Amino acid sequence: MGLVVQKFGGSSVADAERVRRVAGIIADTYCEGNNVVVVLSAQGDTTDDLIEKAKELNPAPSKREMDMLLSTGEQISIALCAMSLEKMGLPVVSLTGWQAGITTSSDFGSARIRRIKTSRIQNELDKKNIVIVAGFQGITRTGEITTLGRGGSDTSAVALAAALNADVCQIYTDVEGVFTCDPRKVPGARKLEEITYDEMLELASMGAKVLHNRSVEMAKKYGVNLEVLSSFVRKPGTIVKEVTKVEGTKISGIAVDDDVARITVVGVKDEPGVAFKIFRVMAKEKINVDLIIQSLGKNNEQDISFTISKDDLDKAVNALGEYEKSLHFDHISTDTDVAKVSIVGAGIMSASGIAATMFEALYNAKINILMISTSEIKVSVLIPAKDADLAVKAIHDKFFE
Amino acid sequence: MGLVVQKFGGSSVADAERVRRVAGIIADTYCEGNNVVVVLSAQGDTTDDLIEKAKELNPAPSKREMDMLLSTGEQISIALCAMSLEKMGLPVVSLTGWQAGITTSSDFGSARIRRIKTSRIQNELDKKNIVIVAGFQGITRTGEITTLGRGGSDTSAVALAAALNADVCQIYTDVEGVFTCDPRKVPGARKLEEITYDEMLELASMGAKVLHNRSVEMAKKYGVNLEVLSSFVRKPGTIVKEVTKVEGTKISGIAVDDDVARITVVGVKDEPGVAFKIFRVMAKEKINVDLIIQSLGKNNEQDISFTISKDDLDKAVNALGEYEKSLHFDHISTDTDVAKVSIVGAGIMSASGIAATMFEALYNAKINILMISTSEIKVSVLIPAKDADLAVKAIHDKFFE
Numbered sequence: 001m002g003l004v005v006q007k008f009g010g011s012s013v014a015d016a017e018r019v020r021r022v023a024g025i026i027a028d029t030y031c032e033g034n035n036v037v038v039v040l041s042a043q044g045d046t047t048d049d050l051i052e053k054a055k056e057l058n059p060a061p062s063k064r065e066m067d068m069l070l071s072t073g074e075q076i077s078i079a080l081c082a083m084s085l086e087k088m089g090l091p092v093v094s095l096t097g098w099q100a101g102i103t104t105s106s107d108f109g110s111a112r113i114r115r116i117k118t119s120r121i122q123n124e125l126d127k128k129n130i131v132i133v134a135g136f137q138g139i140t141r142t143g144e145i146t147t148l149g150r151g152g153s154d155t156s157a158v159a160l161a162a163a164l165n166a167d168v169c170q171i172y173t174d175v176e177g178v179f180t181c182d183p184r185k186v187p188g189a190r191k192l193e194e195i196t197y198d199e200m201l202e203l204a205s206m207g208a209k210v211l212h213n214r215s216v217e218m219a220k221k222y223g224v225n226l227e228v229l230s231s232f233v234r235k236p237g238t239i240v241k242e243v244t245k246v247e248g249t250k251i252s253g254i255a256v257d258d259d260v261a262r263i264t265v266v267g268v269k270d271e272p273g274v275a276f277k278i279f280r281v282m283a284k285e286k287i288n289v290d291l292i293i294q295s296l297g298k299n300n301e302q303d304i305s306f307t308i309s310k311d312d313l314d315k316a317v318n319a320l321g322e323y324e325k326s327l328h329f330d331h332i333s334t335d336t337d338v339a340k341v342s343i344v345g346a347g348i349m350s351a352s353g354i355a356a357t358m359f360e361a362l363y364n365a366k367i368n369i370l371m372i373s374t375s376e377i378k379v380s381v382l383i384p385a386k387d388a389d390l391a392v393k394a395i396h397d398k399f400f401e
Numbered sequence: 402m403g404l405v406v407q408k409f410g411g412s413s414v415a416d417a418e419r420v421r422r423v424a425g426i427i428a429d430t431y432c433e434g435n436n437v438v439v440v441l442s443a444q445g446d447t448t449d450d451l452i453e454k455a456k457e458l459n460p461a462p463s464k465r466e467m468d469m470l471l472s473t474g475e476q477i478s479i480a481l482c483a484m485s486l487e488k489m490g491l492p493v494v495s496l497t498g499w500q501a502g503i504t505t506s507s508d509f510g511s512a513r514i515r516r517i518k519t520s521r522i523q524n525e526l527d528k529k530n531i532v533i534v535a536g537f538q539g540i541t542r543t544g545e546i547t548t549l550g551r552g553g554s555d556t557s558a559v560a561l562a563a564a565l566n567a568d569v570c571q572i573y574t575d576v577e578g579v580f581t582c583d584p585r586k587v588p589g590a591r592k593l594e595e596i597t598y599d600e601m602l603e604l605a606s607m608g609a610k611v612l613h614n615r616s617v618e619m620a621k622k623y624g625v626n627l628e629v630l631s632s633f634v635r636k637p638g639t640i641v642k643e644v645t646k647v648e649g650t651k652i653s654g655i656a657v658d659d660d661v662a663r664i665t666v667v668g669v670k671d672e673p674g675v676a677f678k679i680f681r682v683m684a685k686e687k688i689n690v691d692l693i694i695q696s697l698g699k700n701n702e703q704d705i706s707f708t709i710s711k712d713d714l715d716k717a718v719n720a721l722g723e724y725e726k727s728l729h730f731d732h733i734s735t736d737t738d739v740a741k742v743s744i745v746g747a748g749i750m751s752a753s754g755i756a757a758t759m760f761e762a763l764y765n766a767k768i769n770i771l772m773i774s775t776s777e778i779k780v781s782v783l784i785p786a787k788d789a790d791l792a793v794k795a796i797h798d799k800f801f802e
Contacts, residue, residue, distance in 0.1 A: 057421065057481055069477060083466050
């Protein structure tokens with residue numbers, strides 16, 4: 001008996017049959033005696049279809065009108081899901097973002113939730129209604145419809161769970177939870193019962209596309225218990241919270257990110273301020289830099305290597321070219337045939353030997369390490385892209401078998 | 402230079418090409434120096450598609466959730482149209498029903514407009530923005546989304562024109578205006594320059610499906626000048642207003658309605674109150690009765706004939722059957738192979754001979770008249786359905802050739 005917030009993504013409500021299945025999950029939760037608030041995304045390809053319609057008329061529409069258009073996708077989902085629950089004879093009401101009191105900043109297309117006025121939802125819960133809220137959207141103080149950008153429905157769900165002080169926020173998706181690594185690639189991958197917010201953040205930012213970072217950050221900030229589980233299989237998922245049970249192994253997951261390009265700026269002067277100058281150029285171009293290695297200098301020269309998203313490569317090279325004179329480098333080399341493999345685990349650094357075990361696994365598999373980066377809870381290595389799958393399997397076997 | 406409200410129906414915005422054409426009309430009106438407020442319906446089959454999606458999940462969804470669902474159709478239209486105008490470099494903003502301040506009753510699915518708070522629209526017009534409003538929808542005082550039911554976008558447009566004190570409310574549709582009769586059936590049909598509200602009301606209620614009655618009634622009540630014109634052909638349409646120029650001919654149109662069934666209650670007692678009892682039964686069943694004829698009684702018995710919509714026939718016959726005893730009739734006969742042909746013109750009854758001329762035309766065409774009904778501005782006859790086209794042609798030739 002409590003208050004449960006449940007979020008279902010676009011693939012979970014893609015067609016009538018799936019909406020019915022989702023309604024079944026909601027109904028069970030409600031009939032167990034819980035208050036239920038549901039957050040839905042747009043059905044399957046709806047958003048893409050709407051974007052296509054827009055582009056036919058205007059390749060660069062204003063973000064305001066784009067939000068006006070795209071917010072209809074979630075509105076369709078909530079009405080259909082409510083109808084499905086009505087069919088079961090359950091009391092239900094659907095609410096758009098603005099009806100649910102979700103106030104946002106006015107950054108159309110990537111708005112931030114500012115405040116949730118919960119009175120309407122609370123009122124409906126008091127009447128014992130199931131409340132279905134349109135995710136991904138809100139309203140500005142001046143009455144404009146906004147959308148929250150990528151992963152927005154997860155954020156809506158977590159924000160509602162925080163505002164309503166919910167007992168748990170369940171994120172239903174098409175995977176069964178958070179795995180030690182990609183189960184499609186490593187047959188021995190196993191589902192984690194629990195994981196901390198920080199581990200989840202590292203995994204999410206490294207391409208384990210289960211939960212969007214914004215929503216995990218918000219869950220951490222407000223202490224919202226998250227559960228990631230499947231809308232297709234009825235079994236427990238993975239709980240994301242502040243502190244987890246101590247498990248036998250120190251690492252909770254292995255992630256691969258192949259959207260990585262490496263840039264090496266060769267032959268820069270070995271003097272203070274060089275790194276600062278290079279990364280100021282990247283910041284100006286709004287390019288996120290990930291791993292950084294500065295080689296030891298010799299002959300008063302050194303090399304600086306760093307990784308960025310593949311999409312940003314051309315922009316980065318052009319920007320560096322413009323500053324060739326003031327940066328005084330010899331030339332730039334780039335490499336896109338690389339992948340980043342990371343192990344994540346709370347307190348990884350306090351347990352000696354974890355990094356060494358990872359490197360040993362790679363050595364045994366004859367994989368060359370190009371770059372290394374470490375943090376409190378992760379160790380990342382850059383390796384040749386062709387070796388990525390082998391690397392994950394080798395590391396997984398070493399830690400989990 | 403003035404304030405123009407323009408309404409475009411679903412077929413006028415059915416695809417990208419048509420949206421572009423509509424945007425062109427709006428742009429021209431704006432560039433001539435007018436303030437422009439546009440009301441749009443949902444694109445083509447959108448509403449039907451949404452209804453189908455709903456029925457897949459629930460054959461009888463609540464009207465509230467249906468309105469939540471259907472109101473997305475117009476929201477998509479307004480965003481797309483705004484994007485098309487943005488592409489032309491014009492200043493534009495789209496507004497949902499609630500953003501436009503359209504407050505309605507809480508009769509979901511057939512809400513009535515109660516009030517329009519014009520401040521937001523006025524504010525946008527002051528900024529020289531073109532304002533695109535979602536038709537067919539509004540919001541209740543408690544913040545629920547409603548739809549206005551059939552013909553709702555016409556009503557939205559007229560209500561906005563009244564609230565904003567617009568100079569004209571242009572209803573763009575797929576016909577070029579109001580014609581003397583159906584141009585697909587009578588090649589000589591001609592477009593009227595002007596017509597009065599009352600004539601338009603009679604024509605609309607008789608199946609000349611150009612404007613919905615609710616919108617004409619509202620236009621009459623608030624003195625809104627309407628213009629009916631085509632979104633496909635750029636030429637003047639038909640003006641609907643209180644008083645029109647006197648034209649050569651006394652009648653303005655001929656309409657056919659083939660959704661008619663005749664019921665004759667045979668052998669009722671020739672005594673006071675019989676008609677009252679029969680039509681009380683119809684009223685109880687919410688059946689609209691149109692033409693009524695009470696035959697002259699003989700042998701203390703008489704027949705009462707009346708017409709209703711074909712859809713209501715079974716319901717009417719069953720209801721009369723239930724009251725067979727108290728009504729004391731002999732039997733009921735019905736006929737669905739009938740059509741109603743009407744001529745409409747302001748002051749038709751004050752011009753002697755108009756009805757006679759109509760009957761003469763039918764006599765010359767050897768068409769049998771089953772029932773006759775007259776009002777201030779129209780004469781209707783019920784004839785065999787097979788003769789309907791011939792009747793219209795004969796009457797049209799008589800009056801307009």
